[in-house]
Each structure stands twice: as C-alpha cells, then as structure tokens.
Amino acid sequence: MPELTLSSDFLNWLVTKAHEFDVKDVSTGDANDEDQVASILEDRGDDPVFEEMTTAIEDLNERQQIELVALAWLGRAEEEGSGSESFEELFELARNERVNKTSVYLLGMPLLSDYLLEGMNKLGIAEDA
Numbered sequence: 009m010p011e012l013t014l015s016s017d018f019l020n021w022l023v024t025k026a027h028e029f030d031v032k033d034v035s036t037g038d039a040n041d042e043d044q045v046a047s048i049l050e051d052r053g054d055d056p057v058f059e060e061m062t063t064a065i066e067d068l069n070e071r072q073q074i075e076l077v078a079l080a081w082l083g084r085a086e087e088e089g090s091g092s093e094s095f096e097e098l099f100e101l102a103r104n105e106r107v108n109k110t111s112v113y114l115l116g117m118p119l120l121s122d123y124l125l126e127g128m129n130k131l132g133i134a135e136d137a
Contacts, residue, residue, distance in 0.1 A: 083126030
C-alpha cells in the first residue's frame with residue numbers, strides 16, 4: 009500500500025462532504041465541458057459545503073492535493089473499466105498534469121464521493137460506518 013500523507017479521518021470527512029455536494033448538484037445536469045463546470049461552480053459560490061470543501065482542499069500541501077487527485081482517478085478507473093494503473097502511476101500522472109486549482113478540478117468532477125470511496129477501498133483505507 010502506498011504511504012499517503014492524507015489521514016483517513018480527512019478522507020472520510022471529504023467523502024461525506026462530497027456526497028452532500030453531489031446530491032445537491034443533481035439538478036444542474038451533466039457538466040460536459042470546462043465552461044459548464046465553471047458555471048456550475050460559480051453558481052455554488054455561496055454554498056457552505058462548497059466553501060468548506062474548497063478551503064479544506066486548498067489548505068492541503070501540494071503532495072496531499074496530488075494524492076487526492078490520484079485517489080479519485082484510482083476510483084474512477086474502476087467505473088470506467090480500466091484500472092490497470094497503480095496508485096503510484098496515477099500519482100505521477102497527477103503530478104505531471106497539474107495545471108489548475110485542485111479544488112476547482114475535483115469539485116467539478118461528477119461522482120467525486122463515489123470515486124474517492126472506491127479509491128480508498130482499493131487502497132484498504134477504512135471508511136466510516
């Protein structure tokens with residue numbers, strides 16, 4: 009198992025918040041392009057869950073933000089039927105492709121809570137009951 013600097017408590021908290029955010033976001037429809045994602049996120053600017061998650065993600069150090077993206081990608085790969093990449097490979101890919109604010113990228117990802125949970129499961133990180 010890779011050595012994560014993110015705590016399981018933080019990850020469980022973020023999954024809970026992401027689930028709250030995902031549930032509220034159902035009415036906005038599919039976010040297929042960056043303009044649509046930006047529009048959705050701008051509309052959510054006064055949402056306390058959105059603000060709390062944005063602050064928490066941006067307060068992480070660079071390595072932790074990369075770990076979070078890699079964890080979400082690991083979980084998403086399962087849904088997409090790939091999943092051949094290891095966490096370490098996804099971590100390096102996330103490090104190399106990092107261009108935008110991590111919070112904007114992650115909060116624009118539909119099903120973020122599901123992806124994080126799946127990634128945690130793959131790495132054997134305990135989730136809150």
